[in-house]
Every structure is written in C-alpha cells, then in structure tokens.
Amino acid sequence: MKKLLIVLLSMGSLFALTFKDVADTKHIFFYAGDIVSRQNFYKKFIGLSLSRSNAKHIKHDITKPFPLRDNCVDMFQAEDVFEHIEYQVLPSVINEIYRILKPGGYARISIPDYQCDVLYTRCKKNSFGDIVFDPGGGGAYQDGRVIKGGHVWFPMIGNVKNLVNMTEFAKKGRIVFYHYYDEKGQSVTKSIDYSKGFVKRTPDHDKRVSNPYRAMSLVFDLFKD
Structure with a gap:
C-alpha cells in the first residue's frame, strides 16, 4: 500500500486522491491547504484542499x-489556516485532529501573531485600537465584518491559549509553544525543529522579522500522548 501511495503522489493531476486510498497506509501526513509552493518541504504530505482534487490533494473542508x-x-x-476559521468552530476542528492522530502523533500549528509590529501596523483598527481587519490576510471588510475568506479573528497568546485549553490536547496531551509574544508584548523565540514541520513566517525564513530577530507567528505543537 505504501508503494502504491508513492506512485499515486507522483502522478500529479492524473489521479484524484481520496481518503479511502490512504486509510490503510502505515504512515499518513496531512497538510491543511494547497501544496503548490515549497514542495520540497512537503514531499510526504497530502494536502487537504477546498478546491484541488488530484494525486497530491484530497478535496476536504477541515471544519467537517x-x-x-x-x-x-x-x-x-x-x-x-486557523485564522480563516471562526473561533467558536475551532475547538471541534482541533478535537477532530486529536481523534485521528495516533498516540505519539502531533499537530504543528502556525498562525499570525497580531502582537507582531509588522502585522499590527498594516491592520485596520476601531476607535479603541482593536484590530478589525487585516488587508494582508485576504478578503474584505464590509458592514463591520470580514467577508470573502479573510482573517475572521486575530490570534494572540491569550486567545490561543484559551482555545487550545478547550480541546482534548489540554486534557490528554501536551501543548508546546515555540514562537509568540507574551502577555507583556515581548517576543519569545524558542528553537523550532523545522524537520518536523516547515514554517515560512518565522524570523528564520521571513526577512521582515529577521532583524531585529522576533516572532511573527504563533508556532506550537499539539501532542497526543
């Protein structure tokens, strides 16, 4: 089955991969979204795409x-990805990821940290200074709400901790944060093993935050023990 999956992944758009094709394989690695760039970092991954259906992607909405x-x-x-999903929906999304992970498996999550100066500066704020729209995240802002696929919430360490603490990972697993801004707005940048999941928007790979070296994304792993 493993050899068959490798063949299918090499066939490009000639074959539309399904969950049935991978269900019985020994090792499964999923990437939420389209794998269209930096493919060398994601050779072993299967993309979960809202629009693509081929040998590298299964068409699937991860909120389902x-x-x-x-x-x-x-x-x-x-x-x-998670910043495009309504906050109140995410606990069930994360719990479903927990369910399908093997014991000892993990999820690597990276989302923009809106305490980063680069992100905060570009955003539209209300009269209280609260972020209401990030034009760099796509979509549009209309009638007081984000539409057309933009960022529908704005991650910071407080609301992210509250989020993951509502999930099975907090009850039966482990949560390890690597990059973030703490409650005082100070950048925290612990070493990330990118061989366990490449992340583009970090000071190691994004010049906008390389000097001075500071966090741009909240990067954390969710382990199923």
Missing part, C-alpha cells in the same frame, strides 16, 4: 469530520 478511523494519522500541519 474526517471519514477516517481513530488513531491513524502520524502528523497534521496547519500553516496560516
């Missing part, structure tokens, strides 16, 4: 349940 058994996925990565 996965048609997979429990404990079958080695690793799940979501890079700049």
Whole structure:
C-alpha cells in the first residue's frame, strides 16, 4: 500500500486522491491547504484542499469530520489556516485532529501573531485600537465584518491559549509553544525543529522579522500522548 501511495503522489493531476486510498497506509501526513509552493518541504504530505482534487490533494473542508478511523494519522500541519476559521468552530476542528492522530502523533500549528509590529501596523483598527481587519490576510471588510475568506479573528497568546485549553490536547496531551509574544508584548523565540514541520513566517525564513530577530507567528505543537 505504501508503494502504491508513492506512485499515486507522483502522478500529479492524473489521479484524484481520496481518503479511502490512504486509510490503510502505515504512515499518513496531512497538510491543511494547497501544496503548490515549497514542495520540497512537503514531499510526504497530502494536502487537504477546498478546491484541488488530484494525486497530491484530497478535496476536504477541515471544519467537517474526517471519514477516517481513530488513531491513524502520524502528523497534521496547519500553516496560516486557523485564522480563516471562526473561533467558536475551532475547538471541534482541533478535537477532530486529536481523534485521528495516533498516540505519539502531533499537530504543528502556525498562525499570525497580531502582537507582531509588522502585522499590527498594516491592520485596520476601531476607535479603541482593536484590530478589525487585516488587508494582508485576504478578503474584505464590509458592514463591520470580514467577508470573502479573510482573517475572521486575530490570534494572540491569550486567545490561543484559551482555545487550545478547550480541546482534548489540554486534557490528554501536551501543548508546546515555540514562537509568540507574551502577555507583556515581548517576543519569545524558542528553537523550532523545522524537520518536523516547515514554517515560512518565522524570523528564520521571513526577512521582515529577521532583524531585529522576533516572532511573527504563533508556532506550537499539539501532542497526543
């Protein structure tokens, strides 16, 4: 089955991958979104795409349940995805990821940290200085709300900790934060092992925050023990 999956992944758009094709493979690595750039970093991953259906992507909305058994996925990565999903929906999304991960598996999550000066400066704020729209995140701002796929909430360490603490990872797993701004607005940048999941928007790979060296994204791993 593993050799078959490798062949399918090399066939490009000639084959439309489904969950049935991967359900019985020994190792499964999922990437939430389209794998269209930096493919060398994601060779072993299967993309979960809202629009693409080919040998590298399964068409799937991650806010919906996965048609997979429990404990079958080695690793799940979501890079700049969760900020496009309504905050109140995310606990169920994360719990579904927990369900399909194998014991010892993990999810690598990276989302923009809006305490970063680069991100905060470009955003539209209300009269209290609160962010209401990030034009760099796509979409549009109309009648007091974000539409057309933009960022629908603005991650910072406080609301992200509250989010993950509502999930099974807080009850039965481990949560390890690497990059973020703390409650005092100070950048925290612990070493990241990128071999376990490449992240583009960090000071290691994004010149906008390389000098001075500071966090741009909240980067954390969710481990299923």
